Amino acid sequence: MKTSFTRATLLLAALVGTSGMAAAPTEKISDGVVKIGVLTDMSGPYSTLGGKGTQVAVEMAVKDFGGTVLGKPIRVIGADHQNKADIASAKAGEWFDNEKVDMITGLLNSGCALAVQKVAGDKHRITMNTGAASTDLTNKASTPYSIHYVYDTYALGKVTGQAVVQTGGKSWFFITADYAFGQSLEGNTTKFVTALGGKVVGSVRHPLATADFSSYLLQAQSSGAQIIGLANAGTDTTNAIKQAREFGIGQKGQKLVGLLIFDTDIKSLGLNVAQGMQFTSGFYWDRDDASRAFAKKFFAIHKAMPTMDQAGAYSATMNYLKAIKAVGTDDPDAVMAKLKAMDISDFFAVHGKIRVDGRMVHDMYLMEVKKPSESKGEWDLLRIVKTVPGDEAFMPLSESTSPLVKK
Amino acid sequence: MELSFQTVMSQVMLGLNNGVFYAILSLGLAVIFGLLNIVNFVHGALYMLGAYVALLGYTMLGPLLGKPDFHLNYWAALIVAPLVVGLLGVGVERTMLRRLRKFDHLYGLLLTFGLALIIQGVFTNYFNVSGDAYEAKPEALNGAVNLGFMMFPKYRLWVIAISLLVCFATWFVIERTKLGSYLRAGTENPELVKAFGVNVPLMITLTYGYGVALAAFAGVLAAPIYSVSPVMGSEMIITVFAVVVIGGMGSIMGSIVTGLLLGMVEGFTKVVYAPASSTVIFLIMVIVLLVKPAGLFGRES
Numbered sequence: 267m268k269t270s271f272t273r274a275t276l277l278l279a280a281l282v283g284t285s286g287m288a289a290a291p292t293e294k295i296s297d298g299v300v301k302i303g304v305l306t307d308m309s310g311p312y313s314t315l316g317g318k319g320t321q322v323a324v325e326m327a328v329k330d331f332g333g334t335v336l337g338k339p340i341r342v343i344g345a346d347h348q349n350k351a352d353i354a355s356a357k358a359g360e361w362f363d364n365e366k367v368d369m370i371t372g373l374l375n376s377g378c379a380l381a382v383q384k385v386a387g388d389k390h391r392i393t394m395n396t397g398a399a400s401t402d403l404t405n406k407a408s409t410p411y412s413i414h415y416v417y418d419t420y421a422l423g424k425v426t427g428q429a430v431v432q433t434g435g436k437s438w439f440f441i442t443a444d445y446a447f448g449q450s451l452e453g454n455t456t457k458f459v460t461a462l463g464g465k466v467v468g469s470v471r472h473p474l475a476t477a478d479f480s481s482y483l484l485q486a487q488s489s490g491a492q493i494i495g496l497a498n499a500g501t502d503t504t505n506a507i508k509q510a511r512e513f514g515i516g517q518k519g520q521k522l523v524g525l526l527i528f529d530t531d532i533k534s535l536g537l538n539v540a541q542g543m544q545f546t547s548g549f550y551w552d553r554d555d556a557s558r559a560f561a562k563k564f565f566a567i568h569k570a571m572p573t574m575d576q577a578g579a580y581s582a583t584m585n586y587l588k589a590i591k592a593v594g595t596d597d598p599d600a601v602m603a604k605l606k607a608m609d610i611s612d613f614f615a616v617h618g619k620i621r622v623d624g625r626m627v628h629d630m631y632l633m634e635v636k637k638p639s640e641s642k643g644e645w646d647l648l649r650i651v652k653t654v655p656g657d658e659a660f661m662p663l664s665e666s667t668s669p670l671v672k673k
Numbered sequence: 674m675e676l677s678f679q680t681v682m683s684q685v686m687l688g689l690n691n692g693v694f695y696a697i698l699s700l701g702l703a704v705i706f707g708l709l710n711i712v713n714f715v716h717g718a719l720y721m722l723g724a725y726v727a728l729l730g731y732t733m734l735g736p737l738l739g740k741p742d743f744h745l746n747y748w749a750a751l752i753v754a755p756l757v758v759g760l761l762g763v764g765v766e767r768t769m770l771r772r773l774r775k776f777d778h779l780y781g782l783l784l785t786f787g788l789a790l791i792i793q794g795v796f797t798n799y800f801n802v803s804g805d806a807y808e809a810k811p812e813a814l815n816g817a818v819n820l821g822f823m824m825f826p827k828y829r830l831w832v833i834a835i836s837l838l839v840c841f842a843t844w845f846v847i848e849r850t851k852l853g854s855y856l857r858a859g860t861e862n863p864e865l866v867k868a869f870g871v872n873v874p875l876m877i878t879l880t881y882g883y884g885v886a887l888a889a890f891a892g893v894l895a896a897p898i899y900s901v902s903p904v905m906g907s908e909m910i911i912t913v914f915a916v917v918v919i920g921g922m923g924s925i926m927g928s929i930v931t932g933l934l935l936g937m938v939e940g941f942t943k944v945v946y947a948p949a950s951s952t953v954i955f956l957i958m959v960i961v962l963l964v965k966p967a968g969l970f971g972r973e974s
Contacts (some may be wrong), residue, residue: 309801348802470947477804477899481687481943481950484823488680501900514817514824 294595295338297366302328302583305357305382306372306397308346311475311500315528316374316397316575318344322568323576324371327583335590343367347378349474354378358385368596369394369586371415371579375474376400376447383412392598394586396578399499399526400450401661404625408668411598412624413605416578417548419447421630421659422525423455425546429632429652430493430523431462439491440469441482441506443498451497451525467491472498479506480513487515499526504534511539527633528573532647537638540647544634546659549574549614550648553631556613571645581614618656623668627656676944683823684940690829690898692936693836694891698913699920699928700840701887704847707923708860708880711770711781717910718789719758719885723892724807724901725796726754731809747811750893758889759882766881771874789907796903804900832894839890840929847925856880915958921971931969 304321307313321344328340343365347354354375361367362385370386373379374397386393387409394413395403399422404414438459442448448471456466468489470482483506486494494516496503503524507516516522524531527545551561551571560580564572572580589604590596610618610626618628632652641647663671698720705713730745730753745753765788773780814828847853859866859873867873892906899905913932920931935954942950961969 313801475804477902480690481684481940481947484680484683484687485943485947488677488683505900512817512824512826514819 294336295590296368296596298338299366300335300338300340300587300590300596301361301365301367301369302340302342302586303358303361303365303367303370304342304344304372304579305347305354305361305370305378306344307349307374307378307500308344310349311502312349312374312397313500314530314534314570315500315573316372319564319568319570319572319576320372320374320396320579323564323572323580324583326564326567327580327587331584331587335587335596336594340587344372347375347382349375349378351377351381355381355385358382359389362386362389362391368392368598371396371582372575373397374575375445376403376450377445379403380407380446383407383409387411390598392586392602394579394582396582397575398447400446401454402446402450404621404623404661405667406669408623408670410670411602413582413602413620413626414624415582415626416574417546417630418625418660419451419454420661421548421654422546423451424458425630425632425654425659426523426525426544427455427458427464428462429544431459431464435493435521435523436464437491438464438466438493438495439486439489440466440495440497441479441486442469442471443474443502444471445474447499448497452495455495455497455525472502474502476502477505479509482506483510483513483515487513487520492520494520494522496522496524497526499528500531503527504531507535507539528575529571529645529647530573532635533570533645537636537641537647540635541637542635544632544651546654547574547631547633547648548628549577550631550633550650551577552646552648553650554613560613565645577614581610581612584612585610621663623663623666623670625660627660629656630654630659679822681941681944684944685937686820686823686825686940688937688940688943689933690833690936691939692933693833693840694895694909694932695913695916695936696840696929696932697836697887697891697894698909699916699932700843700925701884701891702913702917703920703923703925703928704843704887705881705884706917707925708856709766709770709774709781709877710778710860711773711785711881712778713881713884714782714786714910715765715788715792716785716885716888716913717906717908718792719762719906720888720892720895720909721796721901721903721906722761722792723754723758723889724896724905725800725892726750726757726889727809727893727896728805728807728901730754731807744809747809747893747897750809750896751890754893755886755889758892759886762885763878763882766878770881771878789910793903793907800903802903804902804905806900807896810897828897832898836891836894839887843887844925844929912954915954917968919954919958919961919968921968924968924970924972927968927970 304324306316306320308317325342345357369392371394373395376398379395379398383393392411394415396415399419401418401420440452442452470485472482496506510516524545532540551557561571589601593600593604606620615628618626620626631650633648634651702716705711727750730750734745735741735743814831817824817826855871859876863873916932916935920927939950942953
C-alpha cells in the first residue's frame with residue numbers, strides 16, 4: 267500500500283511542521299503571490315469617503331513597500347460590494363477560493379464587514395477593516411483573523427457624546443441609519459450620554475442612502491431635544507444637514523451633531539454650513555509633518571485629501587506587508603501573531619497596538635470645523651481640539667464580549 | 674410624541690409634497706388606462722428617465738456638444754425632458770403597444786413591465802445606484818418661506834403649485850373640452866368616431882405620449898429634492914399603483930384626489946406611528962378593495 271504509506275508520512279510531516287514553529291513551511295508565500303483585496307462601497311453613499319480612494323491608498327502602500335515581499339509579487343484587486351452583505355460575502359468567498367486573496371481591507375458598511383469577517387474567519391484569512399464602525403466586529407463577531415483598524419462606534423460615541431453633554435447638550439434625539447452600524451452608534455452614544463446625566467428623548471430610523479430627510483428632521487424638531495444626533499454617515503449625513511438648513515432646523519436652540527463625519531463630508535457641506543461642528547476622527551491629514559507628507563502624495567493621485575478610512579488602509583497594508591517580511595511567510599496565523607506584537611507607528615498612528623480582540627488601539631481626535639475666515643486653503647477644514655489617548659477612547663478589554671478575550 | 678398642531682401640520686404639508694408626485698404619476702396612469710386600456714408599468718422608469726434627462730442635460734450635454742460651458746438649465750429641462758420622453762412614448766406606442774390592442778391587457782402589462790426592467794437595468798449599469806445630486810435648482814427657488822407653523826422650502830412650494838396646476842389642467846381638458854370628448858368617445862366606440870373624420874389612432878398615440886410626458890415632468894420636479902437614481906422609479910411605482918387602485922382605475926379626478934389625500938395620510942401616520950408610514954397606503958388599499966372593489970372613484974362595470 268504505497269499511497270497510504272505516503273499519506274502517513276505526509277501527515278507526520280504536517281504534525282512536525284505545526285508543532286515546531288521554527289520549521290520552515292514548504293512555501294513561504296502561498297500561491298507565489300501576496301494578494302490584497304479592497305472590498306468596499308465603490309459607488310454608493312460612502313464611496314467618496316472610501317471607495318476608489320481606499321484602493322488608491324492600498325496601491326500606494328504596495329508601491330512604497332517595493333512591489334514585492336520575500337521575492338514574490340504583491341497584487342491589489344478591488345470590488346464594489348454595493349452595500350449589500352450578500353454580495354460582500356459572496357465576493358469575499360470567491361476571492362479567497364479562486365483568486366487566492368490573502369487579506370481584505372476597506373470594508374465600509376458594518377453589515378458587509380460583519381458578513382465578510384465571518385467568511386474570512388471560517389477560511390482562516392485576514393481582514394483589516396478600515397471602514398466599518400460597529401463594535402460587534404471586535405466583540406461577539408471577532409475572529410483570530412480580524413483586525414479593526416481605524417475607529418469604532420464606541421470611540422465615536424464616547425468622545426463626541428461626552429464633549430457635547432459636557433457643554434450642555436443634555437437631551438438628545440437620534441436620526442439613525444437602520445442597519446448594524448447606525449444601531450451600534452446610537453446604542454454606544456446613548457450609553458455615554460446617559461452616564462453623564464443626559465437623556466435620550468426619542469429616535470427615528472431611516473434606510474441607508476435616504477435622499478429625503480425632511481420628515482425625520484421634523485420629528486426631531488418637534489421632539490424638543492437640544493441635540494439632534496445623526497447616527498449615520500456619508501451622503502446620509504450631508505443630506506440630513508443640508509435639508510435641516512432648508513427647513514430652518516438646527517438654528518434656534520437645537521443643534522445638529524454628526525456622530526461620524528469625514529473630511530470629504532465637510533468639503534461637500536462647505537465651511538459656511540459646517541463651521542463650529544465637533545466630531546471624532548481617527549486621523550486628520552494636517553496633524554503633523556508625516557501625515558501632511560502622506561496627504562500630499564495621496565492628493566497628487568486622488569485629487570482629494572485622504573480620509574481616516576483611506577489613510578488607515580495605507581497604514582494597514584504597509585504594516586501587513588512588514589509583518590509578512592518579518593516572519594518570513596504570509597501564513598495567516600504567523601502574520602496575525604506578528605501584527606498583534608508590533609508597535610504601529612507611522613504617519614497614521616502613534617504607538618498603535620493591535621489587541622487580542624483585533625482592536626487597533628491608537629489616539630483619537632476631537633475635531634472642530636474651522637470658520638471660513640480661519641481656513642487657509644481648499645482642504646484646510648478642521649482643527650484638533652483634543653487628542654484622546656487610545657486607552658481612553660476605545661472599549662476596555664474588561665467590557666469585551668469577544669470569545670478571544672480570556673476572563 | 675405629542676400631537677401638537679405644529680407637528681401634525683408640518684408632516685401633513687410634507688405629505689402633500691409627496692402627494693403631488695403620487696397625483697401626477699397616477700394621473701398619467703389613469704389617462705393611459707382610461708383611453709388605451711393599458712396598465713403602463715413602464716411609468717416609473719419613464720419618471721426616472723425624465724429626471725436623468727434633466728441631470729445629464731445639466732452635466733453632460735455641454736461637453737458632448739463640444740461646449741463645456743453649456744448647461745441645460747432647470748426651466749428648460751422642465752420642457753425638454755417631457756418632450757424627449759413623450760416622443761419615446763410615441764415611438765413605443767407606434768411600434769409595440771399598438772400591436773397588443775386587440776389582446777387582453779395582461780399582455781400590455783407584461784410588455785411595459787419588461788421595458789421598465791430593461792430601462793432600469795441599462796441605467797443601473799451606467800449610473801450610481803445610490804443616486805447623484807441634481808445641482809441645478811434655480812436660484813430664485815432657494816431658501817424657505819415661513820408658513821407660521823413651519824419653515825417650508827420655496828422649491829417644494831413651487832412643486833406643489835405647478836403640479837396641482839398641471840393635474841387640474843389635464844382634468845379640465847379631458848373632462849370639460851371638445852378635444853376631451855373626442856378622446857372619451859374614441860375609447861367607447863372608435864369606429865363611430867372615425868366615421869366622423871377623427872383620426873383615432875393618432876389621438877391614441879398622442880394620449881400615450883402625453884401620459885408618459887407627465888411622468889417625465891414629475892421626474893424633473895423630483896430631481897432637486899431626491900437624488901437622481903436608476904431605482905427612483907421602481908420605488909415610486911409600487912405606491913403609485915396602490916394609489917391608482919384605491920382611486921379607481923381610469924378615473925381622472927379620482928387619481929388626483931387620491932394621490933393628494935394618501936400623501937397627507939402618509940405624512941400624518943409619521944406623526945402617530947412613523948414605522949407604519951410606508952405600509953399605511955397598502956393597508957388602505959386592502960380595505961378599499963374589500964369594501965369597494967372598483968376603487969373610491971371607480972364605476973362598477
